Amino acid sequence: MPKILRLFVKYVDALNYRVGRCAMYLIFLMAGCLLYSTFSRVVLGVPVNWVLEMSQFILSAYYLLGGAYAMQQGAHVRMDLFYDRFTPKKKALTDIITILCVIFYLGVMFAGGLSSTNYAYVYNQKNYTAWAPVLWPIKTLMTIGVFLLLLQCISNLIKDFAIWRGKPIKPASYVPDAAPQEGQIV
Template sequence: MYLLYVMGAILLGSTISRLLLGVPFNWALEMSQFILSAYYLLGGAYTMQLGGHVRMDLFYSRLAARKRAVTDAITVLFVIFYLVVLLGGGVSSTNYAIVYGQQNYSAWAPVLWPIKVIMTFGVFMLLLQCISSFFKDVAAARGRPIA
């Protein structure tokens, strides 16, 4: 949550520097993008744990609790598949960035491996939370909910 304050301070400092001193920070936009990426990828698993994700609710609320659990167990399998593919790509991309010292093509040219490590870790944590949700949904569908 505090990353948003860091991002705001970077953007505010860049704006003040550009307006008052006429010297913009050439790294501010990229750094704020990196911070925002870390914020939402690391927060995804925590938000899922708290049940804070938004659902498209046309028929879901009308279902009985066990049918909702079956629906959730089926749909989370698609999310798990997606996250496994995304994690594979993230590990590959992170490995490439570390081995070859990949840098962004900009005036600042930061190395990309730190943000790629954070992003891959966030995807991994979300995958673990989805697996946990799957087992909780299966247990609820069987009539034995897990706390």
């Protein structure tokens, strides 16, 4: 593989690894919000309006910022009816075909996310609830998450193409818990 593609894979994998590891901790922030809501409602008798909505925003950021990391780690759900019986080259070819569809889908999602985020920012869009928070921060995080997933798909496409050619790209040393892809040299 050309050096530029290997560098792209290296830096995209490093970025998504670090973002994903940080995004993991958002679950604790969300749990803290929900615990605060329960405590204020049950113990203090004062319900808070913003907590449920903030928890939904945190959960959205959690799974969208962690999606690229999950893809990198091979943690997404896959239907393995025939796939397990394929040779590494056939698996790579199958992954190449399917990842091209995912890249198209994510490209459309990213374009829509940019448009929606721009609208929220320009018009100071607020949610139609009692709390009425501005929406551009969460829309920005969602668009970034889709973009990182798109980059990771391209990185996986390059790695699968290298496996299909019989010259796999070695996994980076900064990813200690990453399971190597089928046919990769460890």
